[in-house]
Amino acid sequence: MSRVFAIANQKGGVGKTTTAINLAASLAANDLRVLVIDSDPQGNATTGLGVAKDPDRPSLYQVLLEGVPARDAIQATDLEGLHLISADKNLVGANLELVGIPNREFRLRERIADIREDYRFVLIDCPPALDLLTLNALIAADSVLVPIQCEFFALEGVSELMDTIDRIRDSFQHPLQVEGILLTMYDDRTNLTRQVAADLREFFGDQVFRTIIPRSIRLAEAPSFGKPILGYDPRSRGAESYIKLAKEILDHEQNRLPAQGAR
Numbered sequence: 064m065s066r067v068f069a070i071a072n073q074k075g076g077v078g079k080t081t082t083a084i085n086l087a088a089s090l091a092a093n094d095l096r097v098l099v100i101d102s103d104p105q106g107n108a109t110t111g112l113g114v115a116k117d118p119d120r121p122s123l124y125q126v127l128l129e130g131v132p133a134r135d136a137i138q139a140t141d142l143e144g145l146h147l148i149s150a151d152k153n154l155v156g157a158n159l160e161l162v163g164i165p166n167r168e169f170r171l172r173e174r175i176a177d178i179r180e181d182y183r184f185v186l187i188d189c190p191p192a193l194d195l196l197t198l199n200a201l202i203a204a205d206s207v208l209v210p211i212q213c214e215f216f217a218l219e220g221v222s223e224l225m226d227t228i229d230r231i232r233d234s235f236q237h238p239l240q241v242e243g244i245l246l247t248m249y250d251d252r253t254n255l256t257r258q259v260a261a262d263l264r265e266f267f268g269d270q271v272f273r274t275i276i277p278r279s280i281r282l283a284e285a286p287s288f289g290k291p292i293l294g295y296d297p298r299s300r301g302a303e304s305y306i307k308l309a310k311e312i313l314d315h316e317q318n319r320l321p322a323q324g325a326r
């Protein structure tokens with residue numbers, strides 16, 4: 064059984080890509096097969112996983128719009144069991160080009176249908192917009208993970224994302240779940256961060272992951288070495304926090320299994 068997560072928040076700089084890379088690596092470290100799909104034209108997840116942007120290799124654009132099978136676009140990374148479908152700036156055009164296509168919101172879902180079962184988890188890193196790429200990711204996904212930076216305008220835009228999730232459930236009859244809201248860049252030395260985190264917990268209740276990702280220079284440094292934090296500084300607080308998040312998600316899976324068996 065595979066599970067597909069979209070990592071989404073239309074605000075930029077909230078930790079989506081950092082979460083995609085490091086959660087993927089932490090899940091793979093549990094001997095699980097994991098695929099990251101980079102769906103942001105900036106290609107930060109691609110670079111952060113140490114994969115060079117090679118114009119001769121098919122990326123997500125070719126999978127979505129040029130009929131290249133997803134299987135042919137999969138690349139290995141330095142981490143055992145962790146694979147990637149890369150993104151590059153070609154993907155900028157996808158938002159426009161998808162508009163003219165029938166079932167345009169379902170394109171990604173259809174294109175990965177035959178590979179998703181090869182992986183235990185598929186993580187889709189979304190762009191910082193509620194655009195067609197993000198819609199495609201949400202419809203391809205079983206559930207959404209929403210990173211929120213613990214800062215003053217944290218809630219800005221999140222209600223719009225939640226409305227979009229509701230709309231997808233209703234209009235497309237797609238039972239999209241919220242896997243969890245992830246507090247990122249948490250700095251316990253500041254009152255503001257603590258207050259924002261408390262507010263978010265009050266607002267979203269147990270939808271908020273127990274695991275909190277601390278602000279950590281090491282997490283910010285790792286991508287420039289093309290490595291997840293597990294490969295860069297496995298003993299850092301940042302690495303520990305993403306290992307904890309992977310455990311929390313694996314717990315969700317455990318709890319979900321009996322319910323599915325009963326159906």
Ligand SMILES: Nc1ncnc2c1ncn2[C@@H]1O[C@H](COP(=O)(O)OP(=O)(O)O)[C@@H](O)[C@H]1O
Pocket residue numbers: 074075076077078079080081082107191247248249276277278279280282283284286301
């Ligand atoms: N927990 C963290 N501590 C410190 N810096 C972080 C942390 N998470 C992300 N960053 C840095 O913040 C910036 C934005 O993070 P990123 O994951 O790229 O956000 P997004 O994908 O939502 O735009 C990047 O420079 C990243 O390295």
Ligand SMILES: [Mg+2]
Pocket residue numbers: 079080081103107189
């Ligand atoms: Mg990003």
